[in-house]
């Protein structure tokens with residue numbers, strides 16, 4: 001009888017302890033510690049960032065143990081900077097233990113970094129790198145002060161110059177170097193992502209620079225902004241093809257979503273990639289890797305969302321554990337051709 005009573009009391013204590021556990025800021029739940037992670041994405045309706053955010057979530061889940069849980073809240077900035085700023089305010093009020101931020105506008109980086117740092121919350125910036133500018137608005141090739149000056153602020157990303165260079169190199173490595181009609185000039189169309197985004201600026205600049213550095217002459221027929229969107233890519237490419245017809249030899253798209261649109265326009269215009277036109281993208285979406293293998297795209301560049309999301313999570317976890325972090329973490333792009 002005495003033994004039975006002891007067991008009952010012990011069981012009661014276990015249940016009481018479990019019931020008292022609460023979630024919340026580094027909270028204890030059933031003996032486990034629960035960290036609150038706030039993730040703000042610039043736009044859910046973006047192919048690449050969708051892969052990225054899903055992998056962020058999956059990877060946090062995979063790191064959970066009996067002792068450590070991650071309560072991940074992901075919000076959609078809907079390409080609206082004031083919406084995202086409010087979302088960050090909410091994260092601060094909710095007492096997030098770490099914030100992962102994909103800025104809508106890098107020009108607003110300072111304001112957001114300042115309030116997150118003031119709230120003492122570690123910050124991992126992803127995908128859209130804030131840059132330093134001189135007084136005339138030219139990009140300075142140096143680290144961003146808001147990142148450099150704060151121990152718990154860092155940026156995880158890929159150097160967009162590399163992806164642009166790879167696009168240009170893929171064309172340079174073709175037998176005719178993109179000069180289909182053999183007149184000594186590569187006539188191209190450039191379809192750009194969001195111009196405020198350094199990925200768009202660098203890919204536009206460095207794809208062409210790679211061709212020029214290799215000694216080829218280029219001529220830009222059309223250079224327009226498609227804001228990373230498939231429908232825009234199709235529209236811009238269709239109008240370029242109807243205006244310039246067979247003169248268009250190479251179509252550079254700053255990302256694969258726009259290249260998918262351009263591919264549709266190319267088919268609709270009765271043109272054939274690899275025969276009378278070349279098409280380049282960046283991201284290496286699964287669909288586009290397939291198209292490269294089938295010859296429907298000339299090439300793309302892997303924007304490694306797995307490497308980037310895992311690095312971002314690993315760094316966030318370091319912050320949660322109070323370990324020191326670096327200011328910058330870089331993940332390489334990879335050329336994708338047949």
Ligand code: GAL
Pocket residue numbers: 046047048049127128193197199228254255256257282283303
């Ligand atoms: C780029 C990516 C684009 C788009 C953009 C959003 O790195 O190539 O497809 O997702 O980020 O900032």
